[in-house]
Amino acid sequence: MEKIKKEIRGQSIKSDVxxxxxxGVKKYFQAVHAVDGxxxxxxxxxxxxxxxxxxxxxxxxxxxxxxxxxxxxxxVEILGHHWGSRDDHALRDRIAVQLQETQLADKLTVEETLxxxxxxxxxxxxxxxxxxxxxxxxxxxxxxxxxSGGTKQRLALACALVSDPxxxxxxxxxxxxxxxxxxxxxxxxxxxxxxxGTVMLTTHYMEEAARLCNRVAIxxxxxxxxxxxxxxxxxxxxxREVIEFRLMGELAPGLxxxxxxxxxxxxxxxGYILKVLSIDAxxxxxxAVIEKQQxxxxxxxxxxxxxxxxxxxxxxxxxxxxx
Amino acid sequence: MRDKVMHPLIELTIARIKETIREPDTxxxxxxxxxxxxxxxxxxxxxxxxxxxxIAIESSMSAEKISKLLSFSxxxxxxxxxxxxxxxxxxxxxxxLIIGIDRGIGAQEKEIVPGNMVFTYDPTRxxxxxxxMASRDAIERGLGRKDTVSIxxxxxxxxxxxxxxxxxxxxxxxxxxGSGMWGVGFAVVLARTRRLLKRLAATPMRRxxxxxxxxxxxxxxxxxEVAVLVVLGWIIFDVKFFGSIADMVIVSALGxxxxxxxxxxxxxxxxxxxxxxxxxxFIMMPMYILSGSFFSYERFPAFAIPIIRALPLTALxxxxxxxxxxxxxxxxxxxxxxxxxxxxxxxxxxxxxxxKWQ
Numbered sequence: 019m020e021k022i023k024k025e026i027r028g029q030s031i032k033s034d035v036x037x038x039x040x041x042g043v044k045k046y047f048q049a050v051h052a053v054d055g056x057x058x059x060x061x062x063x064x065x066x067x068x069x070x071x072x073x074x075x076x077x078x079x080x081x082x083x084x085x086x087x088x089x090x091x092x093x094v095e096i097l098g099h100h101w102g103s104r105d106d107h108a109l110r111d112r113i114a115v116q117l118q119e120t121q122l123a124d125k126l127t128v129e130e131t132l133x134x135x136x137x138x139x140x141x142x143x144x145x146x147x148x149x150x151x152x153x154x155x156x157x158x159x160x161x162x163x164x165x166s167g168g169t170k171q172r173l174a175l176a177c178a179l180v181s182d183p184x185x186x187x188x189x190x191x192x193x194x195x196x197x198x199x200x201x202x203x204x205x206x207x208x209x210x211x212x213x214x215g216t217v218m219l220t221t222h223y224m225e226e227a228a229r230l231c232n233r234v235a236i237x238x239x240x241x242x243x244x245x246x247x248x249x250x251x252x253x254x255x256x257x258r259e260v261i262e263f264r265l266m267g268e269l270a271p272g273l274x275x276x277x278x279x280x281x282x283x284x285x286x287x288x289g290y291i292l293k294v295l296s297i298d299a300x301x302x303x304x305x306a307v308i309e310k311q312q313x314x315x316x317x318x319x320x321x322x323x324x325x326x327x328x329x330x331x332x333x334x335x336x337x338x339x340x341x
Numbered sequence: 342m343r344d345k346v347m348h349p350l351i352e353l354t355i356a357r358i359k360e361t362i363r364e365p366d367t368x369x370x371x372x373x374x375x376x377x378x379x380x381x382x383x384x385x386x387x388x389x390x391x392x393x394x395x396i397a398i399e400s401s402m403s404a405e406k407i408s409k410l411l412s413f414s415x416x417x418x419x420x421x422x423x424x425x426x427x428x429x430x431x432x433x434x435x436x437x438l439i440i441g442i443d444r445g446i447g448a449q450e451k452e453i454v455p456g457n458m459v460f461t462y463d464p465t466r467x468x469x470x471x472x473x474m475a476s477r478d479a480i481e482r483g484l485g486r487k488d489t490v491s492i493x494x495x496x497x498x499x500x501x502x503x504x505x506x507x508x509x510x511x512x513x514x515x516x517x518x519g520s521g522m523w524g525v526g527f528a529v530v531l532a533r534t535r536r537l538l539k540r541l542a543a544t545p546m547r548r549x550x551x552x553x554x555x556x557x558x559x560x561x562x563x564x565x566e567v568a569v570l571v572v573l574g575w576i577i578f579d580v581k582f583f584g585s586i587a588d589m590v591i592v593s594a595l596g597x598x599x600x601x602x603x604x605x606x607x608x609x610x611x612x613x614x615x616x617x618x619x620x621x622x623f624i625m626m627p628m629y630i631l632s633g634s635f636f637s638y639e640r641f642p643a644f645a646i647p648i649i650r651a652l653p654l655t656a657l658x659x660x661x662x663x664x665x666x667x668x669x670x671x672x673x674x675x676x677x678x679x680x681x682x683x684x685x686x687x688x689x690x691x692x693x694x695x696x697k698w699q
Contacts (some may be wrong), residue, residue: 086699
């Protein structure tokens with residue numbers, strides 16, 4: 019059994035079949051274009067992240083990939099197979115899914131839930147293995163309705179990993195969790211990646227995408243706005259650092275844009291956000307401007323550009339385009 | 342500790358059984374409630390000496406005399422009331438009949454004329470009819486009528502013909518319907534609203550296994566469900582069981598399948614518990630009333646009887662009564678079994694066709 023499994027895995031890696039391949043995928047709900055022409059290739063062993071605001075179409079896209087939702091147009095290929103054939107059953111045996119907001123049976127214990135899910139798959143881990151994988155040892159005899167949100171998510175993840183899948187779909191695996199619980203979920207996903215598994219993940223936490231994903235796509239209104247490694251996307255902004263500050267009083271418009279090294283200026287309720295090539299070059303000039311205007315600095319923070327800045331610039335941009 | 346991976350159908354059935362027995366509400370409605378209901382109805386309709394016939398005599402100069410005439414019969418209890426009070430008591434059902442004097446044209450009140458009486462009663466009340474006949478008989482006899490035929494009363498009490506004997510199989514049928522429909526329907530709709538159905542659909546689980554798991558768990562639960570009422574009837578009310586246990590198991594299993602199928606059908610598309618509840622009640626309520634669980638459906642008009650007998654609960658109740666009360670062999674109740682089989686195949690077939698997993 020173990021041998022056969024390794025051979026199957028070996029084959030799919032060798033034969034260079036992508037884990038996921040989509041061409042021109044579209045899905046409409048009445049007039050809403052939930053997914054509007056998506057092309058996507060995810061390599062075996064890769065962790066791919068879908069980033070986007072609520073309603074961007076992430077979940078619809080993922081459920082199309084999982085074979086749970088039909089497309090209106092385009093082709094989807096998962097581990098070399100198309101959904102809707104007699105291979106569906108065999109394909110489901112090789113992938114695993116964690117849906118957004120699934121509530122497992124309340125009255126069953128952790129162990130019973132895992133044993134039930136294990137019975138659906140022709141191969142996979144033992145219940146004990148997956149309990150330790152999900153850090154669930156202490157909760158194994160606890161009923162599901164008594165578990166905390168974080169433990170429930172780890173159980174949902176364990177249910178997905180019970181089959182030792184080749185491809186794992188995670189739809190917002192850490193939404194609503196506290197940082198500690200989130201970090202525990204990440205550990206489990208990283209363990210799966212290290213073992214050679216492929217992951218398709220949706221999230222709206224940039225930190226999660228940056229930590230787990232080899233590549234991310236930023237999605238809004240059913241379309242990909244950008245695809246690349248987190249580093250590439252950050253670099254695509256053309257700036258490396260950010261200065262955020264707040265003033266006691268108003269600065270005349272146009273003063274900051276002229277400063278050398280400043281790429282963009284955003285004025286928000288909380289203050290100003292400057293994306294700059296280098297803090298060293300901009301900061302003295304900025305302070306000089308403020309002093310010249312006889313304004314007082316209330317707060318000033320400098321930091322590296324993150325995926326969040328990319329995300330904000332792109333999704334806000336998309337909104338502007340629509341108007 | 343079970344390390345071996347069991348067949349999914351077995352795991353689904355075990356999970357279903359555990360979920361059911363861990364729900365105290367379910368246990369109450371499936372096991373405790375029918376017992377309470379059976380005991381309450383059994384006591385209310387227990388075998389007891391026939392009710393006394395209660396008669397009001399309108400106060401008049403003849404009242405005492407009439408009362409005396411009636412007092413020869415042990416079954417009658419009389420009270421003398423004025424007209425208004427008597428009518429009030431009749432309306433409330435506290436007396437079955439009012440006997441008054443017919444004050445026809447010219448009749449004088451002081452004349453004692455038992456030959457002119459008025460019986461006031463509601464003919465739709467069976468006790469009133471009995472009261473009318475019995476008091477007429479007692480009065481006529483008291484005034485000197487001679488009986489022309491001598492009648493000897495030969496009293497029998499056949500077990501199996503009492504109300505409680507009728508009631509217990511009806512309660513079993515009703516219980517199998519309720520637990521089958523709610524047990525399956527609710528669980529499926531709940532799993533759908535919690536997106537658990539979708540999650541399961543994303544696994545290689547065979548969909549038929551999921552639905553069969555419900556069937557199997559119902560097959561297991563019906564044993565205690567039926568046994569509880571049979572044993573209770575036997576211990577408390579001496580309800581005899583005349584048929585074979587195997588026949589009883591077959592009939593109950595078929596009935597259980599039918600209602601599990603109907604529950605599945607109701608749940609196959611319902612998106613909310615509320616919608617499912619509405620449909621459940623819509624389907625079950627007519628059967629509670631029509632299908633002869635509490636009283637015989639023969640009381641309904643003749644044209645309705647074939648329709649009533651085509652209802653699954655009627656077929657189940659009739660089959661259960663035939664097996665329990667009369668020990669009828671299964672081939673004699675083929676029609677009822679056929680009705681149940683057709684309902685279960687139809688409901689399952691349609692449910693599987695239209696079932697929505699998300």
